[in-house]
Amino acid sequence: MLKVGYLSIASPITVTTSASGEGMSTLAGQVLLEGFNLDEMSVSELEGACNGGGHPRVLGFSARGREMGPLLEAASYARENRYLMELDLTGRSDLNISRLSLIVKAIKEKGAALSLRVRADLIDTPGAKALQEAGLDLLNLDVEGLDGISPRMVRKLSDGKSSPIMVTGRFGDFGAAKRLLSMGASLVCLKNPDPEFADWLTGAMSQYERLIGWYNAPKHICSGGDLRGLAFCCPPVKSCPVLGALKKAGMTPEEFVHKKQDLARGTPLQFGDGTCFGSLVWCCKISKPCFMRDAVLQSMNLSESDYMNLKRQLADELLK
Numbered sequence: 590m591l592k593v594g595y596l597s598i599a600s601p602i603t604v605t606t607s608a609s610g611e612g613m614s615t616l617a618g619q620v621l622l623e624g625f626n627l628d629e630m631s632v633s634e635l636e637g638a639c640n641g642g643g644h645p646r647v648l649g650f651s652a653r654g655r656e657m658g659p660l661l662e663a664a665s666y667a668r669e670n671r672y673l674m675e676l677d678l679t680g681r682s683d684l685n686i687s688r689l690s691l692i693v694k695a696i697k698e699k700g701a702a703l704s705l706r707v708r709a710d711l712i713d714t715p716g717a718k719a720l721q722e723a724g725l726d727l728l729n730l731d732v733e734g735l736d737g738i739s740p741r742m743v744r745k746l747s748d749g750k751s752s753p754i755m756v757t758g759r760f761g762d763f764g765a766a767k768r769l770l771s772m773g774a775s776l777v778c779l780k781n782p783d784p785e786f787a788d789w790l791t792g793a794m795s796q797y798e799r800l801i802g803w804y805n806a807p808k809h810i811c812s813g814g815d816l817r818g819l820a821f822c823c824p825p826v827k828s829c830p831v832l833g834a835l836k837k838a839g840m841t842p843e844e845f846v847h848k849k850q851d852l853a854r855g856t857p858l859q860f861g862d863g864t865c866f867g868s869l870v871w872c873c874k875i876s877k878p879c880f881m882r883d884a885v886l887q888s889m890n891l892s893e894s895d896y897m898n899l900k901r902q903l904a905d906e907l908l909k
């Protein structure tokens with residue numbers, strides 16, 4: 590469950606569909622209605638489309654517009670109806686971050702949960718951080734046409750402490766969605782997908798979450814994971830990629846060791862006789878087979894998903 594402003598988002602899979610709702614999945618976790626241009630239509634028309642379509646799970650709406658008046662009116666409507674308001678900037682060829690930060694602040698003053706949808710190649714780490722500081726709740730990266738490099742872009746922005754990330758594109762299989770989530774995205778949004786595929790992916794992802802406990806768990810740092818992967822790192826006793834990751838995270842190796850030990854104290858991760866480093870806090874991701882770690886989990890009656898949930902909390906605390 591992801592918190593975005595006042596929203597509790599149940600599924601990591603979102604679907605965009607036009608306001609007419611054509612082809613919308615009936616089972617998909619949540620739907621973002623898109624295609625509203627507030628330069629050409631009124632906010633009442635937007636309201637009519639959101640209220641009148643009979644869509645079962647509308648997460649919110651995605652709109653574009655250059656005038657502040659209608660945007661602020663739409664923000665009030667979003668707040669009153671607990672919708673996500675998304676400002677769609679994918680039509681822009683560059684982003685003026687200072688101006689956008691002012692727009693974000695003004696919309697946030699109306700109380701709306703706010704997402705900005707931008708072309709992923711137009712935003713950098715300082716820009717994402719500035720928007721996050723202005724109050725942005727969700728950064729929606731549109732990666733259409735950028736498939737090969739999008740996971741690296743997500744990792745970079747996630748490591749730079751941006752707002753939670755949603756990635757929007759035309760993804761055709763479970764692996765593509767999982768790859769983006771494992772690089773630090775919190776949500777994946779399918780652009781006008783085949784409804785059957787969207788339903789299948791939503792179900793597969795919730796089954797995966799039940800099994801693994803941390804649906805967007807990172808890879809190990811040495812396998813290219815983002816900074817959350819520090820939760821799976823061993824003590825930094827040899828030269829390996831953990832040193833670069835610690836530098837990025839602003840921690841010395843000594844601080845890392847103490848912080849991990851302190852955070853493990855009083856939790857099941859403190860224990861781990863028979864594991865490589867004597868404590869589960871240094872142990873690998875559950876997907877890496879290890880009979881030593883699994884024996885400890887079994888002796889403590891900890892499920893795999895309990896273990897991964899503890900690692901998720903550890904990652905959150907480590908990177909605070």
Ligand code: SF4
Binds near residue numbers: 809821822829831
């Ligand atoms: S500390 Fe261990 S898990 Fe982390 S990067 Fe180094 S070898 Fe990989």
Ligand code: SF4
Binds near residue numbers: 863
């Ligand atoms: S005991 Fe297994 S899981 Fe733990 S650090 Fe060693 S190899 Fe990794």
